[in-house]
Amino acid sequence: MSTYLIGDIHGCYDELIALLAQVEFSPERDTLWLTGDLVARGPGSLEVLRYVRSLGDAVRLVLGNHDLHLLAVFAGISRNKPKDRLTPLLEAPDADELINWLRRQPLLQVDEEKKLVMAHAGITPQWDIDTARQCARDVEAVLSSDSYPFFLDAMYGDMPNNWSPELSGLARLRFISNAFTRMRYCFPNGQLDMYCKDVPENAPAPLKPWFALPGPVAQEYSIVFGHWASLEGKGAPEGIYALDTGCCWGGDLTCLRWEDKAWFVQPSNRQDDADEAAVAS
């Protein structure tokens, strides 16, 4: 029995299936961990959701910012952006079922035996593991309740960007979802910077990637995250694993087998998108 951790799929269904065939993944025997952003940008968001849902207990995933955005689009709160290629999913006969399943997925996975934690963007250095668990539960409770559109409507925005146990209401929930799903950089005191998307070599002082600041969770657990494709899987310290290698931009879909730390990659089928990304950068 093996544990396979895979980075952001972003609708790259064919590459996901090829990668799982490459590692000989068996849902009866193995467990799949997914760093979130299952949907948007790639052509197969609908197929990805159907497949991942069909895996039942063989999969442990976390929600990413694009998954949350999909929930908001489906609820009529946000605009369906053509570049996200979500229309076949939004119009599918089983869209309702898939969306209701998706909104009940967690923001955080913790395995105490493996001492392993996964969140889409990472774990803010301002949190210990109990705070991270409680914060995840708070957003998960709202998302799985009937009042989830109220949260989705208030979710957009970058403030507040500093954790305080005193935060309450929608501001608290917005901080939590931003920290779990959108964070990249922090100020030295751990306050989030929600603007810089550059690679660490080009980030303005005093910003540091969240994983470069010492935090209590990283002292006790390994941390797996996605979200940050421009890292190309590099730059995180020992025990922290960056798994998003930009498959939807013409990069790779990356898999880490936990037990022996073996790496597997499946190149993107989407050379056109790689060319587009090169022209844009």
Ligand SMILES: Nc1ncnc2c1ncn2[C@@H]1O[C@H](COP(=O)(O)OP(=O)(O)O)[C@@H](O)[C@H]1O
């Ligand atoms: N709190 C939030 N504020 C802004 N955008 C958000 C928020 N939560 C989810 N999103 C969504 O995250 C996505 C961000 O896309 P983008 O800015 O291109 O970053 P990324 O590098 O993650 O793709 C958009 O679809 C946006 O609607």
